[in-house]
Amino acid sequence: MAKSGNTGNVFDIGELRRLVDELGAGPREARAAVLEGAVADNEDCDCPSCGTDALTFPPVELSPDGELAASVLxxxxxxxxxxxxxxxxxxxxxxxxxxxxxxxxxxxxxxxxxxxxxxxxxxxxxxxxxxxxxxxxxxxxxxxSPGLPPEALLGFWDGVVMDVLDRADEGLTGSAVVDDHLAEMLATLYAVGEGLSSATLVKGILQSHEVACEARPAEMRALTVALPGELETALSLLGYCGLIEPSQAGWPRLTPLGIWAVRQDLLREGHDAPTGAEVAAFADLGAAELVDAIVKGSAAPSAVTVWLESRRPEVAARELVKVAVSGTAGLRGAVGRILEELGPEAETPLREALSEPAMWRYAASWLHIRDLPAPDLTPADSTWLTVDSLASLIHLGNVPEALCGFDALEPGEDLVRLVEEMALVDHPDTIAVLDLLGAHHSKAAVAKSARKAAMKVRSR
Known part of the structure; x- marks a missing residue:
């Protein structure tokens, strides 16, 4: 969220991505358990796209505009x-x-x-x-006045909340630590829906502060004593501002106006924060239509969750595999990311995919990850998957992400050697991937190796 002035996160961006993916619509106790285990690592990434990495939040149900507008007053x-x-x-x-x-x-x-x-x-x-x-x-x-149109009152409310969040730079809540993490705390409450205990929020802030600020033991002991009281004062202020209310369990949660306002801020920053109505339409799409919408960018990641929840895992997997076996690397990449959301219940169609030339490596990898029997992948097979993964990102127009992905696929390995191995695999997009690396990779040795490899492939 914008305008918080934060220097750290209650839960770092990567961790929050995992959290909102895992929280879903599970029971409150399960969601709280997930959050209890969250520890911010605050590690920086060199990927050029990480600074604008978008999060996917669970769909929310907004109160009618008329009710929200009346609540503003x-x-x-x-x-x-x-x-x-x-x-x-x-x-x-x-x-x-x-x-x-x-x-x-x-x-x-x-x-x-x-x-x-x-x-x-x-x-x-x-x-x-x-x-x-x-x-x-x-x-x-x-x-x-109550006579103002709902859109005018909600526009006014949006401005009020931005002013409130802006004040975190100057000391909104009276707690420097809470102010630093205010935006992420609100986003986390948005993801959970039913609220979190104050103890869980305190634990997240303490963990983040200790890791991000390398706090000394004496400082942490003092903060451990002071933070619960500071957080209660901050939550009281946020209640005064119309953002926080107690849940039935007595836990802090966002008010309907708070949900509306936080969602507006998340959307401004490019995050995927849909309403239930926005994603409901995707439930009835066929697999080919869903994958096509994802490739074209008209379907947010939240649409995948709704689509999967509307059919049995085995049926969903079989439909997706059918799309992937006859598609491009871009389609395979989109299908592969959806399949990762499915558990062992989808084993049968993935095992059947072992007979498909374009999909068997993905299927074998999927089975291995879930500790299910599967053919072993050779180093050449792994290199083929590397080429296919990078090609899928190129098909989707994500060149910076493809370059970052290449560096991350084989951490610690010799990237020049990997490029040479890529030239030996039989993949229709090998030249396109090598051309990309040759033209844009930041390391001169890798780029030079990729250009030479591309020439060898063309000469065959």
């Missing part, structure tokens, strides 16, 4: 911002465009601190309740 933060705007009226401000005496409005409006006043002032000014010009604050163009 009841948020304590919004009500107090309206009170502050009315109290201010037309008034001179300081050179910093703030109220010159913050303690006066705090006393007259019953606000707990100048920090709360500043948050309300930012919201009132940025949303148009107040307008500051030439040292004077005056009523702005925005007048909130």
């Amino acid at each position: 009841k948020v304590p933060l919004v009500l107090d911002a309206q009170r502050l705007a009315a109290w201010t009226g037309t008034r001179e401000v300081s050179p910093e465009n703030l109220l010159p005496d913050p303690f006066l409005p705090c006393a007259e409006l019953g606000l707990p601190s100048p920090a709360r006043l500043h948050l309300l002032w930012v919201v009132a000014v940025n949303t148009g309740m107040l307008r500051v010009s030439r040292g004077v604050a005056a009523p702005g163009p925005l007048v909130l």
Whole structure:
């Protein structure tokens, strides 16, 4: 999520990807157990696409726009911002465009601190309740009322939440550690839906802080004592802001308005955060239609989950294998990623795929990973899969990811030797892959080897 000013994550991006994939729609206890085991490793990746890596979140059900819009007018933060705007009226401000005496409005409006006043002032000014010009604050163009269209009230609410998250850079909650991880904490609560215990959230923050900041034992002991209280204070503030409420179990969870706002922020950052209605249409597609939509980019990863849940694993696998055996590397790559979501229940169609020339290596690998009997793959077979994997990314237009994938496929191995072995396998896309590496790989020796290998393949 944007605008948090965070320097770390409650759960790092890669870990959160695994978490939201595993959480699904399982029982609350199972989801909590998954999250309890999460530890942020905070390792940097050199892949050029990692900085914009998109997460896939479980589908959510949003409340109707009319209900959400009506709820906006009841948020304590919004009500107090309206009170502050009315109290201010037309008034001179300081050179910093703030109220010159913050303690006066705090006393007259019953606000707990100048920090709360500043948050309300930012919201009132940025949303148009107040307008500051030439040292004077005056009523702005925005007048909130139940008569405003739902889209206008929701647009206003979106701006309010962005202002709240922006304040994390300057100390929103009173806890520097919570502020650092606020956006990721909200995204995690969004992924879980029914909420998480405060103890689980505290554990995630502590683990992340210890790893990312290399905190010393003395610091961790002090933080372990202080953080539970700091988090409770932060959650209370987020409740005041309309984002957090207690679940039936008493755990912190997002309010309906919180779900709506966090989803807006996730979408702005390019993450896959669909509603249930958006992915429901994919359930009735055939396998070929689903794979085609994935290849064209019109189906988000969440559509795959809905599609798989709507049919038995064996049926789904058989349909997917049929698409892959006669398709390009791009189709095989898309099918392979879907098949990874299936468990041993899909063994029969994958075992049948061992007789298909273009799919048997994938099938054997799939079976091996699940500790099921399967033919052994030779080094040449593994190299063929490397070529096919890179070719699938090229077919999908993901050249940077293909280059990153090449470096990651054989960690610690001699990449020049791997290129030479790629030239020996019988694959229809060998030349395309070697041309890509020859033209774009950052290591001169690898690029040179790829160009020479491509010439040898062409000469055959």
